[in-house]
Amino acid sequence: MQNNTIVCPIHLENQATYICQNESCIEKRLYCHTCFQSNKHFINPNKHLVIDRLSDILEESRNDCDRLVQYIETAFQDIIQFKKYLVQAIRRKYYIQLEQFNTIDLESKCQILDNLIKFKEDSKIIEQVLDYPFKSIIYHIQDGIKQVRLEQVTYLQQISEQELQQFQTYLNESQELIQFNRIDQSLEKVDRALLINPRNLDALNLKGNILMKLHRLNEAFQQFNLALQIDEFHIKSMLSLGFYYIQTNQREKAMQQFIRVAEIDIGNQIALDQVNQL
Ligand SMILES: [Zn+2]
Numbered sequence: 001m002q003n004n005t006i007v008c009p010i011h012l013e014n015q016a017t018y019i020c021q022n023e024s025c026i027e028k029r030l031y032c033h034t035c036f037q038s039n040k041h042f043i044n045p046n047k048h049l050v051i052d053r054l055s056d057i058l059e060e061s062r063n064d065c066d067r068l069v070q071y072i073e074t075a076f077q078d079i080i081q082f083k084k085y086l087v088q089a090i091r092r093k094y095y096i097q098l099e100q101f102n103t104i105d106l107e108s109k110c111q112i113l114d115n116l117i118k119f120k121e122d123s124k125i126i127e128q129v130l131d132y133p134f135k136s137i138i139y140h141i142q143d144g145i146k147q148v149r150l151e152q153v154t155y156l157q158q159i160s161e162q163e164l165q166q167f168q169t170y171l172n173e174s175q176e177l178i179q180f181n182r183i184d185q186s187l188e189k190v191d192r193a194l195l196i197n198p199r200n201l202d203a204l205n206l207k208g209n210i211l212m213k214l215h216r217l218n219e220a221f222q223q224f225n226l227a228l229q230i231d232e233f234h235i236k237s238m239l240s241l242g243f244y245y246i247q248t249n250q251r252e253k254a255m256q257q258f259i260r261v262a263e264i265d266i267g268n269q270i271a272l273d274q275v276n277q278l
């Protein structure tokens with residue numbers, strides 16, 4: 001059996017013989033006879049599988065995964081259908097070639113011109129109603145699934161070369177936009193970058209700084225902490241957190257934060273300057 005090579009993570013000398021499927025268990029999921037004898041996983045004996053069933057677990061999850069993806073596809077299908085309808089209807093109403101125009105009866109000619117003259121107003125209405133709900137729907141979904149922590153996967157490198165390039169482009173664009181003080185657009189770009197690579201520390205830190213500029217301080221604080229949870233010594237995010245403390249009048253914490261940076265990244269000039277000023 002290919003599973004025979006897995007050893008118990010607690011007793012490395014033993015082969016792992018079981019998989020604990022008890023959801024609330026905080027022990028390692030793989031365990032051996034010695035673990036079993038010390039009652040480590042004995043809360044719910046029905047939720048334990050022999051390790052030979054590993055391939056069943058993987059297969060079942062893959063099936064569940066397919067089902068979920070299918071559900072998402074269906075959920076978005078309505079939006080895609082509606083988009084098709086919208087594009088068609090708009091083109092039919094406002095997109096008229098001169099040759100077509102010439103062949104149409106007089107009554108319709110007047111109607112077309114009336115429609116085209118009102119088009120600028122109409123298009124403003126359409127843009128306005130689309131912009132807000134779509135953005136808020138995405139935020140709503142992102143917020144709702146936060147606890148699932150989709151971004152915390154480290155066991156497979158699943159970002160393709162192409163996605164990585166796209167990520168870098170969004171990140172650069174976001175940085176440029178912020179220099180031109182186009183903060184909202186900058187936020188949009190960094191959000192796109194983070195959809196591709198949610199654990200990138202520079203992107204997380206950049207988003208935090210953008211949120212600071214928008215005075216969305218609580219969210220900025222969360223971003224910096226997200227980055228620091230991944231790497232507690234990420235200097236840029238440590239500095240940003242310091243500036244967050246200044247911004248929120250927490251002088252003492254700011255001081256400690258910059259001292260900490262200067263200790264870890266010896267002689268960090270930004271940190272030293274802040275320590276002197278505080
Ligand atoms: Zn063990």
Ligand SMILES: [Zn+2]
Nearest residue numbers: 020022025041
């Ligand atoms: Zn257990």
